[in-house]
Amino acid sequence: MFKSKRNILAASILVLMTVATLTASLWLPTSPAHIDPSERLLSPSGQHWFGTDHFGRDIFALTIVAARISLLVGIVVAFLATLLGTATGLIAGYYKKADAIVMRIIDGMLAFPALLLALALVAALGGNVKNIIIALTFAFWPVMTRIVRSAVLQVKNIQYIEAAKTTGTSDFVILTRYVLPNALSPIIVQGTFIFAKAILAEAALSFLGLGVNPATPTWGSMLQESQIYISIAPWFSIFPGLAIVITVLSLNMLGDGLRDAFDPHAVKQKRVKKVWPLWRARKTQKQWAREKEQKSVAENEYMGKEV
Amino acid sequence: MLQYTIRRLLSLVPVMLIVSIIVFMIVHLTPGNPAFLILGEDASAESVAQLEQQLGLDKPIVVQFFDWLKNIVTGDLGQSVYSSEQVKTIIASHIGPTFSVTLLAIFIILLIAIPVALFAVWQRKTLLDPIFISVSLLGVSIPEFWFAMLLVLGFAVTIPIFPVAGYIPFAEGWFEWLYHLILPAFVLAAVEIGLVARMLRDGMLEAVNQDYTRTARAKGIRESVVLMKHVFSNALIPTATVIGVMIAGLLGGAIIIETMFTIPGMGSLLIDSIHRRDYPVIQGVILFIAAIYVLVNLCVDLLYAFLDPRIRYD
Numbered sequence: 089m090f091k092s093k094r095n096i097l098a099a100s101i102l103v104l105m106t107v108a109t110l111t112a113s114l115w116l117p118t119s120p121a122h123i124d125p126s127e128r129l130l131s132p133s134g135q136h137w138f139g140t141d142h143f144g145r146d147i148f149a150l151t152i153v154a155a156r157i158s159l160l161v162g163i164v165v166a167f168l169a170t171l172l173g174t175a176t177g178l179i180a181g182y183y184k185k186a187d188a189i190v191m192r193i194i195d196g197m198l199a200f201p202a203l204l205l206a207l208a209l210v211a212a213l214g215g216n217v218k219n220i221i222i223a224l225t226f227a228f229w230p231v232m233t234r235i236v237r238s239a240v241l242q243v244k245n246i247q248y249i250e251a252a253k254t255t256g257t258s259d260f261v262i263l264t265r266y267v268l269p270n271a272l273s274p275i276i277v278q279g280t281f282i283f284a285k286a287i288l289a290e291a292a293l294s295f296l297g298l299g300v301n302p303a304t305p306t307w308g309s310m311l312q313e314s315q316i317y318i319s320i321a322p323w324f325s326i327f328p329g330l331a332i333v334i335t336v337l338s339l340n341m342l343g344d345g346l347r348d349a350f351d352p353h354a355v356k357q358k359r360v361k362k363v364w365p366l367w368r369a370r371k372t373q374k375q376w377a378r379e380k381e382q383k384s385v386a387e388n389e390y391m392g393k394e395v
Numbered sequence: 396m397l398q399y400t401i402r403r404l405l406s407l408v409p410v411m412l413i414v415s416i417i418v419f420m421i422v423h424l425t426p427g428n429p430a431f432l433i434l435g436e437d438a439s440a441e442s443v444a445q446l447e448q449q450l451g452l453d454k455p456i457v458v459q460f461f462d463w464l465k466n467i468v469t470g471d472l473g474q475s476v477y478s479s480e481q482v483k484t485i486i487a488s489h490i491g492p493t494f495s496v497t498l499l500a501i502f503i504i505l506l507i508a509i510p511v512a513l514f515a516v517w518q519r520k521t522l523l524d525p526i527f528i529s530v531s532l533l534g535v536s537i538p539e540f541w542f543a544m545l546l547v548l549g550f551a552v553t554i555p556i557f558p559v560a561g562y563i564p565f566a567e568g569w570f571e572w573l574y575h576l577i578l579p580a581f582v583l584a585a586v587e588i589g590l591v592a593r594m595l596r597d598g599m600l601e602a603v604n605q606d607y608t609r610t611a612r613a614k615g616i617r618e619s620v621v622l623m624k625h626v627f628s629n630a631l632i633p634t635a636t637v638i639g640v641m642i643a644g645l646l647g648g649a650i651i652i653e654t655m656f657t658i659p660g661m662g663s664l665l666i667d668s669i670h671r672r673d674y675p676v677i678q679g680v681i682l683f684i685a686a687i688y689v690l691v692n693l694c695v696d697l698l699y700a701f702l703d704p705r706i707r708y709d
Contacts, residue, residue, distance in 0.1 A: 195406075196413020199689045200681070203647035205417075208681050211669040212424040288538055292651055295540050296666055311541060315655075318544055319552045329541035337536035344532060 095345035098338040105335060109155035120149035120305060129321040139323040142313065147324060151331050154305040158335065161221055161290045166283035168225040173232020174275055178263050180233065181240025191237070194230045202227040206289055210298050217300050224289055228282045235278050239271035273350035280343035284336045291332050307332050399700050403693060410689060415467060418682045419460050422674045446476070467682070473675040477668070482679040485664065492562050493653065493660030495572065497645050499580035500587070504641065508588050512595035516603065517622055527596070534589020540651050543582040550578065562658040579656040583648050587641050594637045598630035605629070632702050639695045646684055 112120075118136075124144035132139045138147035180190040197205065209223035243249065244267070252262050293299045294308025302309060307328045314324035430438075430446040447453045451462055466473065472482035515527040551559040557578045563571040602608060603626055611625045612618075650662035657663070661680055668676040 192409040193413055195410045196417065199410055199414045199685045199692075200417070201643040201647035201684070201688060203650065204681060204684055207650065207665070207669070208418075208421050208677070209424070211677060212421045214425075284536070288536075291538050292540065295538075296651065296654060298669065308538075311538075311544065315544065318548055322548055325541070325544050325548070329538065329544070332538050332541065333533070333536055336538075337533055340532045340536050341529075344528070 092345050092349070094341055095349070098341040098345065101334065101338040102342070105155055106159060109152055109159065112149070112152050116149045116152065118146040118149050120145060120153045122146065122149075129317060129324070131321070132323050138327040139321065141310075141321075141324050142317060147310075147327055150305045150310060151307070151328050154307050154310060154328065155331065155335070157217065157300060157304060157306045158287050158290055158332070161217065161224065162283045162287040162339075164221050165224040165228060165286035166279050168221070169229040169232055169282050169286075170275060170279040172225065173229040173278075174236050174268070174271075176229075177233040177236025177271075178240055178267065181237040182244065182259070182263060182267065187237075190233070194233050197226075197230040198234075200227075202285070203289055203292060206293065207296075207298065210293055215293070215298050215300060220290060220293060220299065223293075224286050227289070228285060232275070232278055232282065235274050236271050239274050240267055243267055243270045273346070277343050277347045277350065280339055280346060284339035284343065287332065287336055287339070396701065400697060403696055403700075407689065407693065411686070414685045414689070415464055415682065416460070418678050418685070419463055421678060421681070423456065425674075449474075472679040472682070475673055475676050477671045477673040477676070482675050485676060486661070486679055486683055489659060489661050489664045491564065491660075492658045493649055493662065495565065496576055496580050496583060496652065496658060496660065497649055499573075499576050500583040500645055501641070503580060503584035504587050504591055507584070508592040508595060511588070512592045512599065513622060513627060515592070515596045516599045516626065517618070519600065519603075528593070531589035531593040534586060537586065539582055539586045539648050540655055542585055543579070543652060543655050546578055546582055560655070560657040562656075562660075579652045579658060583645060583652050586648060587644050590644070591637050591641055594640075595630060595634055598632075598634055599626050602626045602629040632699070635695055635699045635702065639692045642691045643688060646688060 122145060124140075127136075127140050127144035128142055130136055130140040130144075136146050136148065138151060141147055141150065176190055176194070180187045180194075200208075206220075206223040206227040209226055210219060213219040213222065249262060249266055252266055290299065290306070291308035291311070294306045295312045297309075297312060299306055299308055310328040311325060314321070314328070318325050430443045430452060434442055434446060444453075451459050454462070463473075470483065472486070474480070475482055475485055478485070511527075515524065518524065518527075547559055550557045558575055561575055563575050565572045599622075607629075608621060608625050611621045616624075649660065650665060652658070653660045653662035654666050661684060665677065665680045667673075668680065
């Protein structure tokens with residue numbers, strides 16, 4: 089997993105961000121709650137790295153502190169959705185009778201675009217952190233159920249499961265000890281993607297004014313407030329947005345990297361290190377031969393493992 | 396094919412039933428009395444009772460559900476609490492803008508994603524490949540409302556080429572219509588382009604390693620022809636599923652984009668109704684969007700089965 093530099097970079101950004109936001113009160117030079125009307129909408133400077141907002145608050149401090157809600161919502165939703173999705177997916181994949189019922193419900197829930205479902209639930213429940221977490225969990229777990237179910241279906245009829253059954257192993261043990269480990273890699277990958285999607289969705293809900301209460305700064309609500317100042321104070325809009333992009337991109341990169349790391353089919357392609365001119369990036373005959381040899385070795389290795 | 400179509404149509408029944416239960420529950424999930432929420436805390440007992448009767452809130456919940464379902468099936472979505480117009484009429488008057496912006500976005504996505512994916516497959520062994528993957532990941536990582544703000548800042552405020560917001564109906568001139576829609580449609584498309592291009596590329600990369608592609612190459616066909624004729628056309632089949640994913644993203648994204656650009660579509664209607672606590676309209680819009688989404692996916696599945704006969708017998 090940590091063989092690729094990209095994964096290390098993404099993971100360290102996320103760790104750094106979490107540590108930074110949790111310890112914010114210890115090291116931030118200005119408090120995010122400090123209001124100074126004489127310093128309204130200042131552009132970025134040595135004192136205020138990201139400038140100030142319409143109340144004269146420091147945008148850097150706000151952006152750091154706002155990460156708390158986003159990361160909290162993201163991780164809790166990812167965890168709950170994974171838990172629920174895995175449980176329902178295992179049941180649906182393993183028991184034929186439950187499958188029909190569970191999957192009809194899942195199909196019904198997947199009939200809504202995720203953001204729409206979350207929006208509807210938040211509209212009904214009211215906006216606070218708990219309700220946003222409930223709404224987003226509800227919106228994202230059906231995808232997890234589908235993925236776990238299909239992973240279970242793939243391993244269900246393999247002989248070692250049959251063997252476990254004939255020796256009288258209980259279903260619970262079969263599911264948790266023999267089936268689940270085989271479904272683990274798609275679960276982890278999808279969990280990472282749900283984390284990313286939940287952060288984006290929370291930001292969107294806050295942006296639409298349906299998020300947590302306005303006194304708590306979040307990236308989405310900061311962007312909403314900044315909207316009317318965009319022509320005079322673009323930094324107010326740019327930095328919170330960049331924070332979202334960096335966080336979500338790191339998560340997506342990590343999910344992508346994990347998928348590649350878990351995927352036994354991924355044969356590492358040797359790239360010709362030449363970008364320009366593109367059409368000249370042809371290989372010499374020697375390169376072709378070498379590559380072909382490597383590829384066939386890799387394929388044989390893989391085949392050997394599988395059989 | 397007919398048998399598959401019928402089977403697929405029948406499978407819609409449970410799905411739509413679940414959908415309608417969820418939509419129905421929206422009102423009843425609300426903490427407290429919905430009538431109070433709509434009218435405000437200091438409403439008189441009479442008006443609350445009247446509204447309860449109008450909405451049928453005084454009956455048992457199961458009876459309410461079946462009454463509601465019966466009305467929905469007969470096409471009666473109820474009456475707006477805010478403007479006392481029929482929900483059906485309100486929705487109908489908001490379809491046009493959403494349809495326009497989504498259609499234009501789909502056009503932009505296909506216009507950009509297909510050539511980009513082809514290019515990426517063609518250059519798959521150069522350094523452009525990791526760059527392509529990074530860019531497509533970046534695409535799905537950008538919140539569309541933030542991207543919209545940046546574009547407004549760039550192309551409507553700093554260099555005022557495009558209007559900041561607004562919508563002109565098609566009937567009042569196609570140029571004005573298009574001119575006001577380009578920015579929002581592009582934002583809506585931008586988020587999906589990366590995803591669609593990536594899925595297309597992955598589909599084509601699979602076809603690249605197939606035997607028929609090798610045969611085509613062995614015959615001495617030029618690489619560009621191999622890609623266009625043998626790889627691209629075979630990659631199109633799995634791409635049909637991409638459309639379903641894309642539509643979900645677009646319908647979700649349209650809610651935000653319409654609010655930002657003050658386009659009077661379904662998304663703006665939904666958000667306004669949420670702020671007004673106009674539950675019949677909220678339910679109507681959500682039900683309508685879900686129904687469209689389900690229908691699009693049905694068409695995709697049928698198309699898929701039509702293109703790939705193996706699926707019909709599965």
